[in-house]
Amino acid sequence: MIGATIKEFKDAFTGELLVNGDWIVANVETAMAWPVEKQKFRFMDLDIWVIPLTLDHYPALAIKRPNNFSKAKCEKILLHFLSAVCWVEGVGALVDGIGGGNLPRPMGRVKQFGYSIRKEFELEYLPELQDARLRLALAIMREGRGSNIPSHAFVSYYRVMELTVASKRDDWINSHLSKLSGFHAATLKKLSERTENIGAYLRNEGRNASAHGGEEPLIDPDDPSHARRLWEELPVMEALAELAIEEELGVETSHTNWQRHLYELAGFKALLGREIVEALVLGKDISGERSVEVPCISVEISGHPPYETFKRLHPRPMERVGPHQIQFALRTEAGDFGFNFLLDFKEERLTFDVSSMIQAVDDGSATAAEGMADIGRFMRDY
Numbered sequence: 237m238i239g240a241t242i243k244e245f246k247d248a249f250t251g252e253l254l255v256n257g258d259w260i261v262a263n264v265e266t267a268m269a270w271p272v273e274k275q276k277f278r279f280m281d282l283d284i285w286v287i288p289l290t291l292d293h294y295p296a297l298a299i300k301r302p303n304n305f306s307k308a309k310c311e312k313i314l315l316h317f318l319s320a321v322c323w324v325e326g327v328g329a330l331v332d333g334i335g336g337g338n339l340p341r342p343m344g345r346v347k348q349f350g351y352s353i354r355k356e357f358e359l360e361y362l363p364e365l366q367d368a369r370l371r372l373a374l375a376i377m378r379e380g381r382g383s384n385i386p387s388h389a390f391v392s393y394y395r396v397m398e399l400t401v402a403s404k405r406d407d408w409i410n411s412h413l414s415k416l417s418g419f420h421a422a423t424l425k426k427l428s429e430r431t432e433n434i435g436a437y438l439r440n441e442g443r444n445a446s447a448h449g450g451e452e453p454l455i456d457p458d459d460p461s462h463a464r465r466l467w468e469e470l471p472v473m474e475a476l477a478e479l480a481i482e483e484e485l486g487v488e489t490s491h492t493n494w495q496r497h498l499y500e501l502a503g504f505k506a507l508l509g510r511e512i513v514e515a516l517v518l519g520k521d522i523s524g525e526r527s528v529e530v531p532c533i534s535v536e537i538s539g540h541p542p543y544e545t546f547k548r549l550h551p552r553p554m555e556r557v558g559p560h561q562i563q564f565a566l567r568t569e570a571g572d573f574g575f576n577f578l579l580d581f582k583e584e585r586l587t588f589d590v591s592s593m594i595q596a597v598d599d600g601s602a603t604a605a606e607g608m609a610d611i612g613r614f615m616r617d618y
Contacts, residue, residue, distance in 0.1 A: 240272050240355040248274065248288040249340075258301040259340040261287070262314045263294035266329035266382060268322070269352040270295040277317070277359065282310065284317045287342055289353060294332065296342035316365050319374040323481075324362060324490045328381025355539060360502075361493045370485050373399050377477060386466035387446035387455045393470075394443035396477035400484040406435030409476055412483075416475050423472050438473060442466065500586040504564075504579055516581035519559030528554065533566055535575055540617045545573050545610040572597040573607045590618055 253274060264270070275286040282305065287296035297318060299310045311334055322329050333343060365371045373396050380392025401408045413424060413434060424434070431437040445453040446466070455462045481487055493499070505513045508528055515522045530551040536542050549566035557563045560582035567574035573596050578587045594611050598604045 240353045242272050242291055242351070242353060243288060245290045245293050248272075248290055250274070252276070252300075253285065253287075253298075253340055255300070256338045258307075258336070259298055259338065260301055260307060260310045260314065260334065260336040261296050261298045261340050261342055262311070262318065262334050263296050263332045263343045264318065264329050265332045266295070266322075266327065267352065268325050268327040268329065269354040271356045272353050273356045275356050277357075277362075279317045279320075279362070280313050280365065282313055284314065285340060286357060287340060289351065292346060293344050294342040296340070298340035298342075300340070315375065316371055319371070319378045320362050320365060321357065321359065322378040322381065323374050323487070324359065326381075326478075326490065328378050328383065330379065330382040358538060360499045361488075361490055363487045367485070369399060370481075370487060373481050373485060374487075377481065380474070380477070386463055386470055387457070390442050390466055390470055390473055391446045393473040393477040394439070397480055400480040406433060406439060408480075409435035409438060412476065412479055415479060416472065420472050420475060423468055427469070427472070438469070438476075442469060442473060497584045501579060501581065501584060504586075513581060516560055516562070519582070522556070530554075535566065537614065537617045543610040543614055545607040546575075546614070549574060568607075570603075572599070572604065573611070590615070 251274075270289040271286055272288050274288055277284045277286070282299055282302070285298040285300075287298050289295040297314050299314055301307060301310050314334070315331065318329055318331070335341075335343065363370075363374075365374070376392050376395050376399070380389045380396070383389040383392065397405050397409070410433065416424065427434045427437065441453055445455045448454055455466065457463070478489060482489055482492065488496075507530055508516075509526070512522050512525050512528070514520075515525070532548040532550055534542065534548055535546040545568065550569060552565040552567060555563040557578070560580055562579045562581075564577045564579055565574060566577075573594065575594060576588065580587060594614070596604075596607060596611060598608055
């Protein structure tokens with residue numbers, strides 16, 4: 237990841253992380269790429285800090301506890317946040333102890349290899365966890381994905397099914413197998429050769445065999461063939477659990493959310509307001525609607541340093557160019573550099589042609605030269 241470097245422990249903690257308080261820290265054990273820069277997110281009415289990964293300390297999440305929140309409530313919200321992040325990332329995580337103190341100090345450990353890092357989390361989409369059943373489903377999913385014991389993971393995924401699909405789980409599984417991706421085709425073919433009722437098979441030979449110890453069928457941890465079979469079938473069970481959460485609880489995966497492209501126009505929708513947005517979606521007249529004040533906007537590329545020329549660009553008046561489309565332009569104060577975008581509210585897309593979106597005037601001045609240099613770097617980064 238560009239710009240991602242693991243820091244020394246003392247260099248990772250600056251600013252608000254050095255302010256004394258009643259800090260609560262969850263030490264995280266995960267294979268997901270963890271940030272090397274501190275981040276703060278607002279979640280369930282609290283500020284959640286992502287504590288950077290360092291070579292000699294755990295990656296962690298932290299809350300500076302407000303007086304009106306109990307320690308137990310803060311601990312639960314920390315784990316709810318971790319479960320939501322794991323759902324978006326499609327990976328698991330376990331918590332290796334919750335501690336705290338006057339500063340947000342994670343537990344120490346020595347681990348020189350096996351890290352996967354990123355500069356920071358990009359959480360444009362994070363599900364809201366108002367429903368207790370949803371919170372539990374994502375928590376169980378997080379633990380299942382974070383476990384390296386196949387029988388434990390299998391039971392976790394089936395627990396998700398028990399939580400989300402109230403009855404007739406065998407029938408639900410059998411009717412949804414066709415929705416799984418081609419990645420699972422080989423395993424599904426083997427399963428179909430073993431049984432006509434894959435749902436019942438996964439329940440008996442997977443869930444029951446993993447959870448029970450007094451009757452057949454059962455999973456023997458000392459029999460490698462049992463572990464091999466479960467590892468082979470586990471991705472199917474995981475995919476079914478994810479599908480159950482998405483369909484039965486209505487929580488999109490990040491892939492589904494990305495496919496809908498809702499993030500592309502989200503900021504503009506907030507500026508325009510519900511009435512104008514609904515009119516554009518339906519192709520109705522908006523001439524009588526209120527005028528819209530758009531603030532200065534900076535254009536950047538995630539993971540790359542900012543471009544001085546593209547900081548605080550001034551918006552030009554929006555122009556409607558179709559039933560559902562608005563032309564939107566940004567310019568420097570002098571008007572010599574800028575960007576053109578098309579906002580399509582029917583297709584939920586922000587579109588542009590990267591080869592022509594930058595409007596530049598080179599008058600031979602130093603400012604123009606700096607602008608052209610920024611354009612060149614922008615194009616290379618893009």
